[in-house]
Amino acid sequence: MNQRKVLSLEDRIPKIKEHRKRKANRRLIFLISLFFLLIMLVIYFQSPLSHVNEITVQGNESVPDQLIIDKSGLKKGANIWKLDKKKVIQKLENHEEVKHAKVKIGFPNTVKLQIQEYETIAYVSTGTDFHPILENGLIVKNSLEGAVPVNAPILSNFNEDEILENMARELKELPPEIVNIISEVHYTPKNTDKYHITLFMNDGFEVSATILTFSEKMVHYPSIVSQLDPKVKGVIDMEVGSFFKAYETKE
Template sequence: MEKGKVLSLEDRIPKIKEHRRRKANRRLIFLISLFFLLIMLVIYFQSPLSHINEIKVEGNESVPDKIIIKNSGLKKGNNIWKLDKKEAVKNIEELQEIKNAKIKLGFPNTVYLQVKEFKTIAYVSTGTEFHPILENGLIVVNNHEGGVPVSAPILSSFKEDGVLEHMAKELKELPPEIINVISEIYYTPKKTDKYHITLFMNDGFEVSATILSFSEKMVHYPSFVSQLDPKIKGVIDLEVGSFFKAYETKESNNKNEGE
């Protein structure tokens, strides 16, 4: 074929027809694929696959799964694509122990409730029950956990008033290594100090302190104890200054009687 030769109409018509046929085929394939996709979506939304089959809770320690699931308002069988995530999160975060919550969907029909709890810094004893005190200072009336962890100190003789709230705030300021060494805290007010408390430590020492300066003084407890003889137990007074008074032993009593 010579360069620059003009094709006749007879030569061009077959090529135009072929181009149009290919274009029509592509369009037909697209429409058929779209039709089947819509059919599949209709079948999916009508099938159990689009309904919640399993609800899993992650990140909880104190609050049982069933309590979180119940508060979320989600139930098995609900349409997974119609659930209101914001409303469910709001409902979960209404639980005192829950700091924040998230909801994620897992293929094909699993819902994950991911929560973060406030830490329990102590337990307050009411005589017959123990109620957790959270790091935000709240006292949980309905204890879902049902037990008392070894690492959390127990508060006794406290009433649900400003003194207890102040105590909770002071405990919140302490690092975990200090909290873990406290066994019990008793509210023992004096005429001169209505905020006076007595602590019994896991290492065998007793501490006399005031809530007003509790966290400020107790943060130095490990340093103070390291200077004492671990075999000689007694009272560490942190009310005004910092000094130690050993318990009286039978030997010392006998010696005093002999004198």
Template sequence: MEKKVVSLEDRIPKLQKQRKQKANRRLITFLSIFFLLILLVIYFQSSLSKVSKIEVKGNSSVLTDKIIELSHLSNTTGFWSINKKEVESSILKDPLIKKVTIEKQLPNYVFLTVEEYKSIAYVEKGESYFSVLENGFIFYEKEITHPADAPILINWKRENELKELVEELLKIPVSIRNSISEIHHTPTKTDRWHMTLYMNDGYEVSATVRSFAKKMAIYPSIVSELDPDIKGVIHLEVGSYFESHEKIEDKGDEKDEEKAQAER
């Protein structure tokens, strides 16, 4: 069988062509990378790589401008260099803001969605009322004249006592919480945490802060067993029992008589 012999002269043009094609591919790859780097440099130097729009959603008490200021974001901030954790941490310094979510959207938009602490009660100051938030912070920047969606706290002067009360209020169902009109701090010699509640249904509740949520959970079942025409005080300190206003008045009259007889 005869072997086909290819002369060196025939092989050289093919080798040269292959080398040329390989060199061209290398050159194209090099030029592509080079121009890509130039485009990236131009992009990062241009306004296209900076934040062009900041939108805030979910806020009602905290001003949009204040949230943007806390975020430290502006139209000079690099879109790709935003540190979400740092932005979140900075915005959460505001005591009214409970949660924040940062979302980046191409080409260079930033969306800040905040969740504010809800009002859990109100404190009275003069003829005005101010919101007590879920974290115990009193929002004095916004004055309210006729609060109706949460109880009014009266005579709560110490911050630690107020915060403990708020923690207990958060534990009870919203339906029970909304049925409370006023909560007066009425400390006694034996219980500095004692309080008196005035309910929207006309009853009074005598309770102590540190067992309030657990005891108040049975309030609806207690009321359901009472005569709605007879109002009085529901005691929830140690045990749970009802005392009508008439009975309390009779006790008061008996004490007055005993005092008068003793003075004779």
């Protein structure tokens, strides 16, 4: 019986040795892999692969790519891991047309600048030039060459002040389908209402309104027009109530 026990133990010894050998091999492989990984990291950080090689811009429509890159302060060849994302975002968001910005690093050496611009809700006319008006009421000074984009209202006689900010805010509140049928908005203040405006619509009607209740009243414009004779044009007064006065015509 004792002999049988001894033989059983002897049978187990090779298996124990094999298990220990496999464990030692796995540990050796892990240490070797870790060593080579550290070597590769050192080589990467010392090589051009860790330097900014490409800067891409996404999400922008009005602001040119190169202008955004210049504003970010990023340069090709800079160490990609020393990049201060918060500082870059702050620089980008200081631009008058940029609402939000994000910075992402793409392996191995690409920096992605994701931009969200303030929405352009109208254009202000200054003679032959047109300047975009952003949703925050800011007039972008760089003029546009060529035609104004389709379905963008043109504002006249406005200055860059509280009146324009309120007008921009009210336009922002309107559904796009109503903004799209506004051709022109003229600032026409009265002694009794410094916020008075006159609108010329794409369907031929004229609207007299006040900025203070503009979005609240204009949402009803399609309903009001549907009750009018499309052949008889005139002024729709939305200052206090809502009533229509046809243009005077000759017999």
